Amino acid sequence: MKRKEARNRGKQAGGRKWLVITLAGVMGMTPVLGSGLPFGQGLLSGYVVEAASASSVTKLGEEILTSGAVLMKYQMKSGTQTTLADVIRVDLNNKYVKLDVMTGTNNQFTARQSTGGMAQENGAVAAVNGDFFITGGQGAPMGGQVGNGILMSTPSQLQGMYAFLVTKDGKPMVDEYTFEGSIQAENGAVFPLAGMNKSAYVPEGGASKYSHLDAAYIYTGAWKAIERPTNSSTTPTEVMVTNGVITEISSMGGIPSAVPEGSYILRTHGKAAEFVRNQLAVGQTLTANYSLVSKQSGARVNPDSLQMMIGGHTLLVNGGKASSFTRDVSSIGGTRARTAVGYSKDNRYIYLVTAQKNSSSAGMSLSQLQEFMVSIGVWKGLNLDGGGSTTMVHRPLAEGSTKLTFNTEYGTAQRSIVNALGVFSTAPKGSLKGVKISGDTTLLIGQAGQYQLKGYDTYYNPVDMGSVNTSWKSSSGSLKVNGSTITAVKPGTSTLSAASGSASASMKVTVLGSEDIKELRAGTPSAPLAAGTTVSVPVTAVLNNGSSVDVPDSALQWEFSGFQGKVANGQLTVSSVNPGTQVGYAIARYDGFSTVVVLSSAAESMWEDFEYTSYPISFTTNVAAVTGKAAIVQDNDTNNRSKVLKLDYDMTGGIGQKMYAYAEFNGTTGKSVPATAASMSLDVKGDTSFNWLRAEFKDKNGKTAYVDLAKMIDWSGWKTLNVDLSAYGIAFPAQLKRVYVVNVEEGQDERSATGSVAFDNLSFMMPSLSSDAGLPTGTAQMSIGQKSMTVNGTKIATDAAPLLKDGTTYVPIRFVLDAFGGQAGWSGADQRVTVLRGSKLLELTVGKKELVLNGKRMTSSVAPMIVSGRTLVPLRVVSEQLGLTVKWDNNNKTVTIQS
Incomplete structure (x- = not known):
């Protein structure tokens, strides 16, 4: 199970109403039952803050999102490390903006969706991902949640877990809360409540490791799933309550339906179920009372007094300084993408903070995040879920929908999560304040872009300008204008201008050329x-x-x-x-x-479908505490109930280190991939563990290649993966030794420690079975200055001699191809040499120290040149890219080429 701490959403859509109850919040969390380690073990009362190195923070710019909300961009430098950070600042003094919590599809738990999806569904101007959750669980937050003033989830019984809230009168708070509640029967008998809408987890500080043992929980219409919850290790007795009256009791089994609107289900077990049997009956009334309680001050908080509340993790900033960690942070350590929330000393500003980790940014450690938050004015703040979940979306000025603010750790993919913190505009329609051009800033040659003149009002919200007539023009011939359709004609940058009456705007549009690729x-x-x-x-x-x-x-x-x-x-x-x-x-x-x-x-070659496998399949690992099984089994989920390779793993005993669960082919030998493979295809049954999936090859030179099949297993059920092998430099024939699941030490709180994946229909695209096979082999020799070459002992005349210049031998490539197979072409207009041999396309340009091999730009130390009207290419560079071996005899000034 994966220990992602929870997030979810509390904003109601379409007038939906959940049952409202009073609550007091405690936040503690641990992993879901049967899924792995507890979220924290051996917790202390406080954790020392990491030592932070001196850093510099530079503000790069800002953009107004709506009245009262600004997106600010920063760069933080710590030694040689550079990190980009994005901050949404919300002004609580502005009556036209508010914060609220969003959750899964239709604003329900157990129906995860992305941050961007939540923003789109609920009409948010901007959003960041929210609370921690158990990745292998059903999809409910670990912490408490209040959305749109309605309690949706209670804090878990975990230590040191803080929450962020805003009261209905606009006051922000960061505190640690616990939950207190009870149900009262018609006869006056009382039994304590353990919480509302909670997944199964391991409580801390109590006698039981089972959250639902001997306990009573309320589940409202905010919980979509019929099972309440899964993996609880307890059999429920459930009570349906509608308008305060018991309408159904299901003893020793759950009520087989979702919770109807206006009702709730009391889910009980053990002593709580005994209370139901002895004290409750259909037709009687049942009263529920609960509240949130500050663990620091003991003050009770009525959820009705809150606009929103979202759970998080450790306290990060207190009193404008980095605080000691309130919880063990080893599971969320390292340098990662980060998300946090805090507020200013005067309670005016809320800061939604993200640190990027991608190709442009290094991410932050927790101590660096603390340092950054303090530098931008955070007085008190806490850590929200980070790593692969870190996501920010925002609505650009004059646009009608949000977009991804920066690439996540997984590129443009957004992880499906349980809740997000959204920024909403409550402003009325204002008058037109300004206009801008909306459309792509880059185009490819021949690509037609659709552009619009868009407006925004006095509250910086979009204005519908659909009926406005607009004229367009371009400052150069890079763009061709035809109404609002702009077509890229040739590489270059042009100013695209739009005008409608007195309103006008312009933007730079770049047409990309080959040099940009x-x-x-x-x-x-x-x-x-x-x-x-x-x-x-x-x-x-x-x-x-x-x-x-x-x-x-x-x-x-x-x-x-x-x-x-x-x-x-x-x-x-x-x-x-x-x-x-x-x-x-x-x-x-x-x-x-x-x-x-x-x-x-020969194209696609089926390598293994596991129907008639004669060699052994075995499980192995790098950590003794990791257990599992690899076996060929019948899979009923496939179309024809075929045999598949199933890999089960349990890594809970090895948490804190890098762990592998391998399915090995044929012991340590592997199974042969006989010829050059350009790509690999396989069907994988995912387990939504967010673990890393790889394959290990050993090539003919003894080199090991680790091939990424999927950077994260974020799906369940069968899926076909297509993997490009050309970038791994595998020398074929090779052995595929194993396929395996990886759980690295960094960010282990985000991945399940247990799971099961399956593999089927492994195939390779092997053009070399015919394209490289049959190519001439042998030995050829050429001497500097001599217009001849010897091929397999036979002397052949050439019309140009090899040339030695600055230690590099240049030759007319056609004669090499005549000897070893292939063809060459010449484009005088582009000064380009094109070489085709076997499965390879190689192109070089006279005077340029680069080449393109099967679509990849590569750098060379030397360039082709023209001598006496003949184009000569650097022999070693070209030959080795084509799979030939070149040897130089300095004494005889002779080159030997072998294939």
């Missing part, structure tokens, strides 16, 4: 070479800044070698194959930059 990826790198073949060939451009963009058909030019065909609507169709052709190439170019689809007689 680091890689072109063909979605299908290999395909069968046969007339009638039709395959999807999507192309993605990876830009120099690391971002990716789908390349539209209109931006690509296709060339075919060895066959006739066409590409239309992203589909490659082979109409005929040239006589004698064994390997064909479909070359896609964007502004000259190339990638290739290799077509050959």
